[in-house]
Every structure is written in C-alpha cells, then in structure tokens.
Amino acid sequence: MRLDPERSRTALQPLAARLGLSWERLSEGVVQVANVQMARALRRVSVERGHDPRRFCLAAFGGGGPLHACDLAEEVGIPTVLIPRYPGILSALGMLLSDLRKEYSRTLMQPVAGSLSRLEAVFQELEGRARHDLQAEGVIPELLVLERRLETRYRGQSYELSIPAASLEPEAVRAAFHEAHRQRFGYASEGAACEVVNVQVRAIGRIEAPPLPFQQPEAAPAPPRPAFRQPVLAEGAWRDCPVYEREGLTPGQALAGPALLTQEDTTTWIPPGWAGRVDGWYNVLVTPAAEG
Numbered sequence: 540m541r542l543d544p545e546r547s548r549t550a551l552q553p554l555a556a557r558l559g560l561s562w563e564r565l566s567e568g569v570v571q572v573a574n575v576q577m578a579r580a581l582r583r584v585s586v587e588r589g590h591d592p593r594r595f596c597l598a599a600f601g602g603g604g605p606l607h608a609c610d611l612a613e614e615v616g617i618p619t620v621l622i623p624r625y626p627g628i629l630s631a632l633g634m635l636l637s638d639l640r641k642e643y644s645r646t647l648m649q650p651v652a653g654s655l656s657r658l659e660a661v662f663q664e665l666e667g668r669a670r671h672d673l674q675a676e677g678v679i680p681e682l683l684v685l686e687r688r689l690e691t692r693y694r695g696q697s698y699e700l701s702i703p704a705a706s707l708e709p710e711a712v713r714a715a716f717h718e719a720h721r722q723r724f725g726y727a728s729e730g731a732a733c734e735v736v737n738v739q740v741r742a743i744g745r746i747e748a749p750p751l752p753f754q755q756p757e758a759a760p761a762p763p764r765p766a767f768r769q770p771v772l773a774e775g776a777w778r779d780c781p782v783y784e785r786e787g788l789t790p791g792q793a794l795a796g797p798a799l800l801t802q803e804d805t806t807t808w809i810p811p812g813w814a815g816r817v818d819g820w821y822n823v824l825v826t827p828a829a830e831g
Contacts, residue, residue, distance in 0.1 A: 563772055574607055578614040585615070589722040592617045600629035605800075605807035609825055624785075627804025633787035639678060639744035643669055644690075644737045651691065651716070651733040655707040660739045662687055662704070669742035678744030691716045693728060699736045746824040753819045757793030762793045766801075773797050773811055790819045795828065 548562050555565040585592045596619040599608035600812035608620045623629050643665040666685050673683055687704035689712065700723060702715045717727035726757065765781035778797050793814040800807035807823065809815050815825040
C-alpha cells in the first residue's frame with residue numbers, strides 16, 4: 540500500500556483547526572498517544588511484575604514494532620533496542636524454531652506445613668503422562684526436559700504464584716514463595732501460613748534448530764550509503780533523513796539517527812540521538828548515541 544501524504548494532511552486539517560494546532564503537531568500527537576498506550580503495556584509486564592526495565596533489551600518485531608521501538612524504550616528506560624533481521628516474520632520463525640511445550644496440573648490443596656511427601660506421587664503421575672504424550676509426538680527421551688512447579692499462595696488469598704519445586708521440604712517451598720511474592724508485589728508476609736493449590740509439570744521437547752547465518756562483523760567497515768534522502772518530521776522539526784535499504788547493510792556498519800531502514804516486511808525508525816550497529820546475525824542494535 541503506497542502512502543498518500545497529501546490526502547493524510549487533508550484528513551488532519553479539520554481536527555487540527557479545531558484544536559488550534561498545525562497538522563504537523565497534531566500528527567506527532569497521534570503518534571505520542573499511541574506510544575503512551577504501548578509504554579503502559581510494557582510497564583505492566585515489567586515494572587508491575589517486579590522487573591527493572593533498565594536491565595533488559597527491547598526486541599521489536601512485526602510490521603510496526605521497529606517504527607515505535609526507540610520511542611518506547613526511551614519512555615520506559617530500556618537502554619537497548621534489538622531489531623531482528625526480519626521483524627515481520629519473527630513470530631512465524633519463532634514458532635518453527637521453538638521447543639514443544641505441554642503443561643500438566645492437578646489441584647491439591649495442601650498446607651505448607653509438615654510433610655509434603657504426598658506431592659511426590661502426583662508429580663510422578665504427571666511426569667508419566669508428559670513422557671507418553673511428547674514421545675508420541677516424536678520427542679526422543681534425551682531431548683525431553685521436565686520441570687516441577689507449585690502454584691502457591693498465602694492462606695486466604697484468591698490468586699497463586701507459580702514457583703519452582705526444586706525441593707519438597709516445607710522451609711524451601713516457603714522461602715521460594717516468599718521471594719516470588721516479594722519480587723512480584725514488593726513485600727512478603729513471612730509469618731503468614733502458605734498453601735499449595737496446584738501441582739504442575741512443564742514438559743519441554745527440545746527442537747534441534749538449524750543454525751542462523753552468522754558473519755563476523757568487520758572492525759572498520761565502509762559506512763553504509765543511503766539509497767536516497769527525504770525530509771522527516773521528528774521532535775517538532777523537519778530534518779533531512781537518510782533512507783537505507785536494510786538488505787544492503789553488513790555486520791559492523793553503524794548508523795546515526797535520524798535514519799530510516801526500509802525492507803519488505805517493515806520500516807525501522809532510528810530517532811535523533813540514537814545510533815544503530817549491525818551485529819553478526821544481521822540484527823540492528825540501537826542505543827542512545829551517548830552510550831555508543
């Protein structure tokens with residue numbers, strides 16, 4: 540689908556006039572509203588689950604992800620953005636290369652006090668079902684991994700947290716649950732009674748995935764040459780922006796924002812103040828320019 544900038548401007552004019560804004564300022568506002576909504580979703584799966592976004596890298600995928608990724612990373616404090624080689628088909632590629640997974644569970648209300656030995660028989664039964672099911676799908680025993688977990692809560696709570704069941708000793712289960720609760724909610728009631736609600740087994744059938752193409756990055760590669768240049772509206776001003784063809788980039792090459800990368804399945808936006816570098820797998824790693 541080819542964009543029609545003139546018709547887009549015409550569509551924005553009535554609303555821009557009502558708000559007393561230029562169509563440029565209104566269009567930037569539309570993007571900012573979309574980014575705020577997406578940043579809120581990022582915080583729900585990071586900060587609200589006890590994770591510091593500054594410790595992570597943001598992977599941008601899909602047709603639109605690489606257009607918004609740097610703005611979202613800046614909004615929530617993520618220091619690095621990874622743009623895969625083919626963002627538009629990353630989900631499909633992941634499905635083909637992902638391990639097989641099945642989960643089995645049994646509800647078994649059990650106070651975490653005294654012996655938890657009766658849980659062992661439940662684990663063994665669930666593991667037997669898991670082995671049978673995954674071997675029927677062609678997973679050989681050497682590539683089958685079984686993980687034991689317990690869904691646990693404080694007595695009286697209406698929700699559970701899943702914790703690894705590395706040990707069935709009550710003190711070990713309590714300690715693991717308190718730590719999971721502290722990470723998720725910021726506190727733990729270590730004097731409160733705990734109970735196991737569900738026994739879980741996660742069965743993983745490892746897939747022998749083919750290796751992805753890798754090329755050692757050059758130490759001093761030739762700078763990339765833009766296919767053309769065009770004006771881009773960024774941070775309230777029109778800027779002369781180079782446009783690169785993604786397929787022409789090689790490992791080790793660096794790009795300074797503002798820059799656009801075009802390819803068949805997406806467009807990548809590197810804003811002013813950000814810089815990208817192509818790694819050996821042809822991903823583009825983008826960071827604030829001051830950090831390299």
